[in-house]
Amino acid sequence: MPLEIYLDLFSQPCRSVYIFAKKNNIPFEFKKIRLFEGEQYQEEFGKINVLRKVPAIKDGDFTLAESVAIMIYLADKYGTPDHWYPADLQTRARVVEYLSWQHSAIRIHGSKIFWLKLMIPKILGTDVPKEKMDSALEDLDGSLRLFEEKFLQDKPFIAGQKISLADLVAIVEIMQPVGAGLDVFKDRPKLSAWRDRVRAEIGNDLFDEAHQNILGAQDMAKCIDSSKLEIFKPRILKLFL
Known part of the structure; x- marks a missing residue:
């Protein structure tokens, strides 16, 4: 199953995750959640993130919220260049x-x-x-x-x-x-x-x-x-x- 990333690019944290994934050629399926229309409160999205916030990801059976946590997870999983989250x-x-x-x-x-x-x-x-x-x-x-x-x-x-x-x-x-x-x-x-x-x-x-x-x-x-x-x-x- 492809990595799914739930985003609304009006949101600052969503933009950071989107840019990070695209810049590092991480393959993902863009799942749009329209915040101004309240789509974060739909039942299906609640199964992805009970916090009702974007960004969120679904990687197989694993789900994760919070943009910083998501980017660190992606950096580790996909071995992105060290400068993003330095080892030093x-x-x-x-x-x-x-x-x-x-x-x-x-x-x-x-x-x-x-x-x-x-x-x-x-x-x-x-x-x-x-x-x-x-x-x-x-x-x-x-x-x-x-x-x-x-x-x-x-x-x-x-x-x-x-x-x-x-x-x-x-x-x-x-x-x-x-x-x-x-x-x-x-x-x-x-x-x-x-x-x-x-x-x-x-x-x-x-x-x-x-x-x-x-x-x-x-x-x-x-x-x-x-x-x-x-x-x-x-x-x-x-x-x-």
Whole structure:
């Protein structure tokens, strides 16, 4: 049975898994789960991932959730190049350090901007208080400063001279608020240069393919059926407002 990967490329973690698998020529069957239509709550997907989240994989009888765990599993199983998840103890520790930090920093703040700037006002029809937006922008700015000063420093990539899972996870998260119309790279030459290096290492075509949906999110918002998100509205507003 082929490896099955359950994805929605609007999701940052899904993009990281998709890029990693495609870049490393890992054969898989793309199983699309439309998050905005609630397909993650269908009975069949619940058998794959009881957490009701994507990405998820099914490899024979083995199922696995969480993007970082999935990429490490694929790296080990398919023997991907060492730079992705280095064998050297200290280099790997740098990768793990970033992956451990980013959940409560880049990921949460980038996601919040996407919802506050685009999804909540444009699709859910709820006004976002200025102080909420200002606070979210401040939080994201602080995280991006830390990313540059602590994790990137003057290195080409987070773990040193070569791209790793840390850079892959970082770039998909940092691109998320871009999809809502916020140019996070403006006036950040170091961040912009790093993005360009990561894009070149991934390959321009693959990078653009993976980010096509998110960069078209503002147009998508004009035609999405908001009624399909109505059931999630109280939960979303409680989370972000």
